[in-house]
Amino acid sequence: MPAVQDTIDRVRKIDVDQYKYGFQTEIAMDKAPKGLSEDIIRFISAKKDEPSWMLEWRLEAYRRWVTLDEPKWARVHYPKIDFQDLYYYAAPKSTPGPTSLSDVDPELLRVYEKLGIPLKEQEILAGVQKTDASELEEPSDNVYKSGRVAVDAVFDSVSVVTTFKKELAQAGVIFCSISEAIREHPELVKKYLGSVVPTSDNFYATLNSAVFTDGSFVFVPKGVRCPMELSTYFRMNEKNTGQFERTLIIAEEGAYVSYLEGCTAPQRDENQLHAAVVELIALDDAEIKYSTVQNWYPGDAEGKGGIYNFVTKRGDCRGHRSKISWTQVETGSAITWKYPSCILRGDDSSGEFYSIAVSNGYQQVDSGTKMIHLGKNTSSRIISKGIAAGLSQNTYRGQVSAHRKATNARNFTNCDSLLIGDQCGAHTVPYMEAKNATAKFEHEATTSKISEDQKFYVMQRGIPEEEAIALIVNGFVKDVIQQLPMEFAVEAQKLIGISLEGSVG
Amino acid sequence: MNIHTTPQRTPAETALIDAFSDRLSLLPGDGTVMLKRDDAIEAIKSGLPTRRIESWHYTDLRRLLASVPDFDPAAAAKAIAPIVEGSAVLPVLNGVSSTKLPTVDGVAVQRLSEKLTDGSAAPGLDPYGTDDAIGALNTAFVADGYFVDISDGTELDKPIELQNLQAGGQTHVRLGVRVGAGAKAVIVERQAGEGAALVSSVSQLLLGEGADVTWLIVQEQPDTATHLAQFKAHLGKNAKLTLFVMNAGGKLVRQEIVVKTTGEGADFTLRGINLLAGDTHTDVTMVLDHAVPHTASTEVIRNVVTGKARGIFQGRINVHQYAQKTNAKMACNTLLLSDDGEFSTKPELEIFADDVVCGHGATVTEIDHSHLFYLMARGIDEKTARGLLVKAFVAEVIEELDDEAIVEALEARLDGWFVAHG
Numbered sequence: 027m028p029a030v031q032d033t034i035d036r037v038r039k040i041d042v043d044q045y046k047y048g049f050q051t052e053i054a055m056d057k058a059p060k061g062l063s064e065d066i067i068r069f070i071s072a073k074k075d076e077p078s079w080m081l082e083w084r085l086e087a088y089r090r091w092v093t094l095d096e097p098k099w100a101r102v103h104y105p106k107i108d109f110q111d112l113y114y115y116a117a118p119k120s121t122p123g124p125t126s127l128s129d130v131d132p133e134l135l136r137v138y139e140k141l142g143i144p145l146k147e148q149e150i151l152a153g154v155q156k157t158d159a160s161e162l163e164e165p166s167d168n169v170y171k172s173g174r175v176a177v178d179a180v181f182d183s184v185s186v187v188t189t190f191k192k193e194l195a196q197a198g199v200i201f202c203s204i205s206e207a208i209r210e211h212p213e214l215v216k217k218y219l220g221s222v223v224p225t226s227d228n229f230y231a232t233l234n235s236a237v238f239t240d241g242s243f244v245f246v247p248k249g250v251r252c253p254m255e256l257s258t259y260f261r262m263n264e265k266n267t268g269q270f271e272r273t274l275i276i277a278e279e280g281a282y283v284s285y286l287e288g289c290t291a292p293q294r295d296e297n298q299l300h301a302a303v304v305e306l307i308a309l310d311d312a313e314i315k316y317s318t319v320q321n322w323y324p325g326d327a328e329g330k331g332g333i334y335n336f337v338t339k340r341g342d343c344r345g346h347r348s349k350i351s352w353t354q355v356e357t358g359s360a361i362t363w364k365y366p367s368c369i370l371r372g373d374d375s376s377g378e379f380y381s382i383a384v385s386n387g388y389q390q391v392d393s394g395t396k397m398i399h400l401g402k403n404t405s406s407r408i409i410s411k412g413i414a415a416g417l418s419q420n421t422y423r424g425q426v427s428a429h430r431k432a433t434n435a436r437n438f439t440n441c442d443s444l445l446i447g448d449q450c451g452a453h454t455v456p457y458m459e460a461k462n463a464t465a466k467f468e469h470e471a472t473t474s475k476i477s478e479d480q481k482f483y484v485m486q487r488g489i490p491e492e493e494a495i496a497l498i499v500n501g502f503v504k505d506v507i508q509q510l511p512m513e514f515a516v517e518a519q520k521l522i523g524i525s526l527e528g529s530v531g
Numbered sequence: 532m533n534i535h536t537t538p539q540r541t542p543a544e545t546a547l548i549d550a551f552s553d554r555l556s557l558l559p560g561d562g563t564v565m566l567k568r569d570d571a572i573e574a575i576k577s578g579l580p581t582r583r584i585e586s587w588h589y590t591d592l593r594r595l596l597a598s599v600p601d602f603d604p605a606a607a608a609k610a611i612a613p614i615v616e617g618s619a620v621l622p623v624l625n626g627v628s629s630t631k632l633p634t635v636d637g638v639a640v641q642r643l644s645e646k647l648t649d650g651s652a653a654p655g656l657d658p659y660g661t662d663d664a665i666g667a668l669n670t671a672f673v674a675d676g677y678f679v680d681i682s683d684g685t686e687l688d689k690p691i692e693l694q695n696l697q698a699g700g701q702t703h704v705r706l707g708v709r710v711g712a713g714a715k716a717v718i719v720e721r722q723a724g725e726g727a728a729l730v731s732s733v734s735q736l737l738l739g740e741g742a743d744v745t746w747l748i749v750q751e752q753p754d755t756a757t758h759l760a761q762f763k764a765h766l767g768k769n770a771k772l773t774l775f776v777m778n779a780g781g782k783l784v785r786q787e788i789v790v791k792t793t794g795e796g797a798d799f800t801l802r803g804i805n806l807l808a809g810d811t812h813t814d815v816t817m818v819l820d821h822a823v824p825h826t827a828s829t830e831v832i833r834n835v836v837t838g839k840a841r842g843i844f845q846g847r848i849n850v851h852q853y854a855q856k857t858n859a860k861m862a863c864n865t866l867l868l869s870d871d872g873e874f875s876t877k878p879e880l881e882i883f884a885d886d887v888v889c890g891h892g893a894t895v896t897e898i899d900h901s902h903l904f905y906l907m908a909r910g911i912d913e914k915t916a917r918g919l920l921v922k923a924f925v926a927e928v929i930e931e932l933d934d935e936a937i938v939e940a941l942e943a944r945l946d947g948w949f950v951a952h953g
Contacts, residue, residue, distance in 0.1 A: 445885035
């Protein structure tokens with residue numbers, strides 16, 4: 027297994043609490059004043075050149091938000107966040123909507139190169155092919171070419187560049203920043219924005235609705251299979267800045283899209299806030315696959331700094347026979363509060379959730395999913411693997427419910443936790459609610475440490491302890507890794523190895 | 532969502548608070564006990580739990596407890612025959628214990644009213660946690676019950692049956708049992724009656740080193756009664772407790788089970804059957820603490836839901852940081868037999884120790900069609916076939932009890948329920 031060997035090599039090279047992506051970049055920034063008020067929202071909306079309906083939508087969310095309290099039910103503990111002590115808008119100065127890569131600040135491009143996200147299109151093919159983007163053969167319709175990934179790069183509050191736009195447009199796929207979509211495709215945004223996660227949904231979603239600054243917008247029209255993987259790369263750079271991105275993905279009848287999301291942030295002593303909202307809409311026979319590798323700065327070995335990640339992600343299987351699949355690898359963030367969910371509204375629709383959550387140091391993870399069965403013959407599958415090490419707390423919290431009319435709803439849930447060390451905690455909090463006699467729900471959960479027998483077996487073959495553990499852990503998470511697109515799978519395995527560094531012994 | 536609101540007091544909350552001032556002069560207790568009653572009523576004044584309180588998520592007591600009956604001094608409940616013939620019966624009739632008590636060697640029985648009056652029952656009146664509404668309700672109003680002490684080394688050959696019987700109004704009863712080192716006993720807790728009463732019942736069990744107890748809770752309230760009960764136990768070193776809970780009645784039922792292993796080698800077994808019919812709302816909530824190393828637990832809950840019944844099982848297993856080598860397993864299986872019925876389950880694991888083996892499983896399904904086909908292909912009509920399968924599903928749990936007299940008695944009650952609701 028070369029990937030495992032690779033993980034081990036990388037783990038060796040790195041000391042504890044050395045976050046690879048912790049550098050920060052000096053880039054001239056355009057910022058709104060600190061704090062949150064209706065004026066700030068007007069400022070953001072004006073900066074983005076938004077139509078008035080969008081501003082009204084934001085203001086309505088803001089007015090609701092001021093009446094709300096922060097949710098307290100999750101098993102995470104942190105000092106109270108002062109929402110007036112944050113910048114809600116920060117954008118690199120030189121980007122009045124870049125149209126091509128040559129317009130982008132070279133400093134910015136270097137940031138993404140350093141992160142291993144080469145934005146120059148010829149380099150996107152994982153450094154294998156060195157063909158210029160324009161020389162690539164025209165894509166024939168509905169042919170998926172593996173290995174090519176279109177990237178939307180979001181730097182603090184704005185999207186700096188989106189690649190492969192032209193080629194995607196030929197297939198009819200719209201892939202752009204949400205700000206651009208609000209300007210260019212208002213009818214689509216108006217129709218779908220907030221239809222899955224309404225502005226009144228929860229404290230952080232409401233906050234996001236008021237102040238979201240950017241994010242990605244994907245629209246795959248009827249019958250189109252998106253010709254390449256789409257990806258967004260989020261980078262938080264500025265100090266004291268909250269990142270509030272909004273992603274909206276729509277797959278029309280029979281469409282298919284696979285979307286990847288990655289994120290990193292510099293190493294800082296202060297905590298930074300990230301409150302995103304992701305909405306997925308799948309119409310009849312459509313399929314959306316959403317993969318996340320979350321690697322925000324987790325804080326240092328003493329638990330200082332790190333990102334507070336409060337994210338609302340929800341998919342709506344609105345059409346019959348539609349399918350939404352969430353795959354997540356969570357290794358970063360000081361606090362993760364995230365429950366990617368599926369509303370199985372259409373008959374015969376299905377939802378999937380595959381998750382690996384690794385916590386080490388002082389990280390706190392409270393993550394899981396919701397599968398809401400509303401339509402007939404709907405099915406869902408949940409595979410969650412939690413790995414807790416160091417002094418971390420790792421919670422799976424999930425809900426499966428079958429509505430009265432959800433005849434033949436079917437769910438299978440499996441959540442396993444692995445504990446490494448006796449100072450960490452692993453918790454499982456599943457909710458199962460069946461209101462239909464034909465529903466069939468199965469849930470199983472186990473918690474254990476790495477079995478001495480397994481370790482002995484591996485070590486007895488001359489493999490040192492740390493490598494043995496890496497091997498067993500990679501085996502433990504295999505079911506989920508298999509669901510990731512290939513490029514991400516390798517990355518995810520490496521990340522897990524690095525996250526667990528220093529936990530052995 | 533989380534919008535600020537200042538709740539108004541519900542009629543039930545008001546009735547409870549008023550009843551407390553009316554009853555105060557009648558309630559037994561020394562200074563310490565009365566102070567605890569004051570604290571308890573303060574807790575009720577701050578509001579009955581709603582679904583916002585996590586442990587009451589599925590039983591919004593504030594909404595479900597629509598009204599509270601007045602105390603009824605004229606209510607006269609009658610003692611009933613014990614489920615196992617020859618048991619020593621300790622009845623509490625409408626909240627009042629009996630003066631004529633059976634004598635059993637090695638067993639000392641005291642009326643709880645006496646222990647409240649002299650203050651010796653005070654330590655047990657403290658609530659556990661911040662969401663102990665049943666504890667608060669009971670502490671505020673409890674007037675009687677029993678305290679049973681089984682001395683070290685006593686092995687009882689017949690069960691002790693504690694009966695809490697009501698005929699309407701309100702009854703608030705507490706049953707305390709201490710089982711000495713190496714003692715062995717079977718204790719039956721009967722909860723039944725004929726009226727539309729509000730019942731609160733708290734049972735407390737303390738198991739000494741190496742004690743071995745089988746405790747059966749048989750709840751058969753009429754479908755008009757509100758039954759709020761709590762069972763709390765501490766397991767000493769190498770103590771063994773088998774708790775069997777059967778819920779087969781009541782309109783609004785909440786049975787809490789709070790168990791803590793405090794000695795190494797303690798072993799806890801829970802077997803539960805919930806037979807839910809009509810429009811009952813029955814909630815069984817268990818909190819199990821593995822507080823020391825080398826303890827084990829297994830829980831199996833089987834639920835049958837018919838009619839418009841709503842069932843809930845919440846089970847939380849906490850494994851404390853020093854409780855290494857814990858072995859804990861929990862299963863909750865439900866047969867949902869009607870489209871109007873519903874069942875919600877929340878099996879939780881909270882684990883702070885690494886060298887443990889913990890697992891839980893939960894299923895909700897209807898009757899397996901292939902099983903039904905198998906029986907019907909042999910000429911058994913559908914109704915009988917369904918009845919057989921449902922009975923087999925729950926009887927499996929009863930048959931694990933190794934006392935034949937008890938197994939027979941419980942199976943008879945099971946058959947009775949099927950005749951009435953099958």
